[in-house]
Amino acid sequence: MQTREIDPVEDLLAYAHPSTPLAWLRRGDGIVAVGDAMPTFIRIPAGTASMRSAMMADAWRELADAAEIDDPMKLPGTGLVGFGALTFDEDSASDSVLIVPSVILGKRKGRGWITRIAPAGDDLPQDRPDATLERRAYGAHWAGTLGPGQQSPNGYQASIRAALGRIGAGEISKVVLARDLAGTVPGGSDLRRLVRELSSGYPDTWTFAVDGLIGASPETLVTVQDGTVTARVLAGTIGRGADADEDNVVSASLSSSVKDIDEHEYAVQSVLISLRPHTRALASSEQPFLLKLPNLFHLATDVEGELSDGASALDLVGALHPTAAVAGTPTKAAIAAIRELEPFDRGRYAGPVGWVDGNGNGEWAIALRCAQFEVGSLRGRDDDETLGVTAYAGAGIVAASNPETELLETRVKFRPLVDALA
Numbered sequence: 001m002q003t004r005e006i007d008p009v010e011d012l013l014a015y016a017h018p019s020t021p022l023a024w025l026r027r028g029d030g031i032v033a034v035g036d037a038m039p040t041f042i043r044i045p046a047g048t049a050s051m052r053s054a055m056m057a058d059a060w061r062e063l064a065d066a067a068e069i070d071d072p073m074k075l076p077g078t079g080l081v082g083f084g085a086l087t088f089d090e091d092s093a094s095d096s097v098l099i100v101p102s103v104i105l106g107k108r109k110g111r112g113w114i115t116r117i118a119p120a121g122d123d124l125p126q127d128r129p130d131a132t133l134e135r136r137a138y139g140a141h142w143a144g145t146l147g148p149g150q151q152s153p154n155g156y157q158a159s160i161r162a163a164l165g166r167i168g169a170g171e172i173s174k175v176v177l178a179r180d181l182a183g184t185v186p187g188g189s190d191l192r193r194l195v196r197e198l199s200s201g202y203p204d205t206w207t208f209a210v211d212g213l214i215g216a217s218p219e220t221l222v223t224v225q226d227g228t229v230t231a232r233v234l235a236g237t238i239g240r241g242a243d244a245d246e247d248n249v250v251s252a253s254l255s256s257s258v259k260d261i262d263e264h265e266y267a268v269q270s271v272l273i274s275l276r277p278h279t280r281a282l283a284s285s286e287q288p289f290l291l292k293l294p295n296l297f298h299l300a301t302d303v304e305g306e307l308s309d310g311a312s313a314l315d316l317v318g319a320l321h322p323t324a325a326v327a328g329t330p331t332k333a334a335i336a337a338i339r340e341l342e343p344f345d346r347g348r349y350a351g352p353v354g355w356v357d358g359n360g361n362g363e364w365a366i367a368l369r370c371a372q373f374e375v376g377s378l379r380g381r382d383d384d385e386t387l388g389v390t391a392y393a394g395a396g397i398v399a400a401s402n403p404e405t406e407l408l409e410t411r412v413k414f415r416p417l418v419d420a421l422a
């Protein structure tokens with residue numbers, strides 16, 4: 001494979017495939033797979049093993065070790081890159097995937113590049129590496145529908161009450177329960193429009209499109225960059241106020257809410273415990289800070305440490321997932337409660353989504369504020385066939401939770417997707 005520096009392109013998404021975009025963006029920087037070039041899929045299907053992320057990490061290491069890497073830039077995202085989306089639950093019926101595109105365009109801090117990945121022996125262009133790049137005009141505006149999914153608002157509140165019973169009985173301290181919305185989008189829709197809208201409306205999030213999973217997540221599961229490991233833990237949420245005064249009132253009430261601080265602390269501890277064996281000098285701030293997004297405030301804690309054992313970003317994904325921000329505490333009992341109290345398979349919602357490179361660097365988010373589009377067989381599809389879509393949102397339940405407030409919280413978390421699809 002070969003990476004070459006090029007003039008940074010203005011709009012990375014303009015080069016992505018309209019119906020199967022593969023993209024990872026934040027504040028205009030990021031990486032996208034170019035156009036029609038056929039990627040390589042590492043698919044870890046359901047029922048394979050109990051540690052699908054470990055199988056994926058091993059498969060990636062093998063591929064990276066065998067690759068001939070010609071990458072003079074050596075930036076995060078240059079060189080060999082795989083885009084991944086893993087299921088939340090090891091028992092999910094969905095596949096976990098790692099996709100290695102054959103052409104990648106990237107941009108970071110004002111520098112641009114193109115990466116071409118080809119089987120050994122294939123010729124790679126020696127000069128003008130971007131000569132054949134073609135922008136694709138965005139397709140017509142489209143709108144999707146989203147309505148009730150498998151978990152109704154009433155069903156959701158009933159599940160929360162059942163969870164509160166288990167918390168009261170001492171079986172669990174925290175469990176994150178989600179609900180779903182289901183709908184369709186017209187066949188032939190240019191899904192890049194949705195990705196573009198999410199990334200411009202929510203620039204401080206990781207905006208992703210991987211194998212039909214499209215969203216804008218504020219939560220960093222883990223990044224690895226030249227030996228430095230970071231994470232951003234979120235838990236504790238309140239919707240934005242109607243104006244600046246109301247924003248002050250609601251954000252102050254979140255910062256002082258014992259219920260939310262408790263819920264947050266479980267999530268921070270789960271991340272620290274999982275990262276400690278792989279790091280030294282692991283540190284987090286003592287108090288959470290307020291993360292302000294267009295639709296809500298979160299309590300947030302940034303964690304940083306130095307990698308001590310050569311683990312790749314994908315290895316750390318396996319060590320961290322599922323955190324208490326999206327599963328609960330203790331993990332095993334929380335997962336069991338989720339299996340019983342959610343009447344649907346989460347698929348890749350709340351699972352790890354991101355990329356890893358040949359040196360083990362990578363950026364991974366927790367797949368939140370997202371929807372899964374049925375794009376599995378898209379390339380062979382009729383343009384007039386509508387596409388199914390399922391969106392998900394959840395909330396952390398602790399002893400002091402109120403079912404109605406948590407239902408409202410999920411409504412606020414659905415907003416980015418619901419607005420962008422309308």
Ligand SMILES: C=C(O[C@@H]1C=C(C(=O)O)C=C[C@H]1O)C(=O)O
Pocket residue numbers: 176178219234235236237298325326368369392393394395396397413
């Ligand atoms: C589960 C979701 O979000 C998670 C739950 C949060 C909470 O309960 O306060 C906050 C951020 C996320 O860790 C979701 O967005 O679906």
